[in-house]
Amino acid sequence: MVTTQQTFQYNSNWGFIETIRKISIIVCDETHFYQGIFGAHFALLNRRTQLMMESAGNDISTLRYIFASATISNSSEIAQKLSNPVEKDNLTIIDQSGAKRSEITFLSLRPQNSTLYQTAQVAALLVSKGIVGICFCDSRELVKTLTNTIRKALAEMQLPHLGETISAFYGSMKPNQRNKIIADIQSGKVKFIVSTSALEAGLDIGCIDATVIHSYPGSILAFRQRAGRAGRKEAGLLVFIPSKRSIMDSYYSKHPERLLSDPPEVINFNHNYETIL
Numbered sequence: 001m002v003t004t005q006q007t008f009q010y011n012s013n014w015g016f017i018e019t020i021r022k023i024s025i026i027v028c029d030e031t032h033f034y035q036g037i038f039g040a041h042f043a044l045l046n047r048r049t050q051l052m053m054e055s056a057g058n059d060i061s062t063l064r065y066i067f068a069s070a071t072i073s074n075s076s077e078i079a080q081k082l083s084n085p086v087e088k089d090n091l092t093i094i095d096q097s098g099a100k101r102s103e104i105t106f107l108s109l110r111p112q113n114s115t116l117y118q119t120a121q122v123a124a125l126l127v128s129k130g131i132v133g134i135c136f137c138d139s140r141e142l143v144k145t146l147t148n149t150i151r152k153a154l155a156e157m158q159l160p161h162l163g164e165t166i167s168a169f170y171g172s173m174k175p176n177q178r179n180k181i182i183a184d185i186q187s188g189k190v191k192f193i194v195s196t197s198a199l200e201a202g203l204d205i206g207c208i209d210a211t212v213i214h215s216y217p218g219s220i221l222a223f224r225q226r227a228g229r230a231g232r233k234e235a236g237l238l239v240f241i242p243s244k245r246s247i248m249d250s251y252y253s254k255h256p257e258r259l260l261s262d263p264p265e266v267i268n269f270n271h272n273y274e275t276i277l
Contacts, residue, residue, distance in 0.1 A: 020049075021056040024063060031069035031078060032221055032267060039269030040276055043082050050084060070097075070228060071221045071264040081271040102231040104238050108256035111244040116142075116149060119214045119241050124153035126210050127162050127192050131237070132185065133210035134193045136200070136226045138217060140170040146214070147194045165191035171198040200225040210237040216248045221264035 026046075028034070034042050050060050065083040072078065076093055085091070112118050119135060126133045127150070137143050151163035167181050167190045184190040186207060193199065200222065211230035217223055230236030240256060242249035252259055 017056045020053050021058045023053060023058060025066065026063065027066045027068070028082065029068045031067045031075070031082075032072045032225075032264070034078065034082060035267035035269050037269070039078075039082070039267070040271055040273045043084070043269070043271040044276060046082060047084050071224045072267065073263050074266045074268070078267060081269070084271075102233065103235045104227075104231045105236070106238045106240070106256065106260065108240045108253055108259075109242065111242045111250055111253045113244050115215060115241050115243045116146060119146060119212060120149040120153045122212055122239055122241065123150045123166075123192060123194070124157060124159075126212075126237075127154060127165060128157060128159055130191070131209045132188075132191050132207055133212060133237075134195060134199065134208050134229055135212040135214060136195055136197070136217065137214045138196065140172065140196055142214070143168050143170055143194050143196055150192070150194070162191070165189070167193050169193050169195040169199055171196060197222065197226075199229070207233065208236070209234070210239065212239045212241065214241050215243045215246060216240075216252055218248075219265050220259065220262050221267075223259050224264055227260070 026049075050063070053060055053063070065079065065085075067075065067079045067082065069075065075095070076091060079091060109118065109122075123133065123135050123146075135146065137146060147166055147168040150166050151160075154160060154162045154166075167184065169178070169181055173181075181190060181193065185193060197217070208229045209231075211227060213223065213226050217226065227238050230238055240252070240259065242253040244250060
């Protein structure tokens, strides 16, 4: 019994060593997430990975990285910090997209003192028209409240049965719950999702027709990520619902074109932060 266990561990470790010895490309998606303390930890984790690869006999001078992000301004700087390259100038930036993109209609509504009811009315109207959509909010509590308010709005429209096609979504859900919601919207069982930033990126839900953004999310980067959910396969709709209570909301309600034309924010982190080192 002991001999069998030792043999299994040896074979398992040997397979791992052989794997890292052969790695030649590392792909990092959603690069804009690697900022602040998270970016610093990830950069140092990558250095440890490189050391492990070297110890296994991998020539990391030939190692190549692919970093992907639709919303990052200082891509060159972040790529250098994360990859810890042997050759500092060996970097190619691809900043033009060849992906097919459908037309988007952008509506920016007038600021309201209370955006909850207005957002619920817009969402209920979309659902009543059979439009598959997603609404982004900035807190789990607001997601739950808005989901119930949309269902009430549908009931007032004499469409209470459509309330079953509305679903809340947030990061603290269990994996099986998250997977079921994604599967339900892809199958057509769920028509509208009310979500936190958990669905900004990382999950493919390409069947979204309309995106509703409840108030300015705090950055152009986040707004652009949320806006990108609609119109991936066919013409889409983007609705921005600003609040009078926010200076940023009021500003962008007067200059909505800047939400789509301004470059996303520069991100940064200290990849030599002494405490973490």
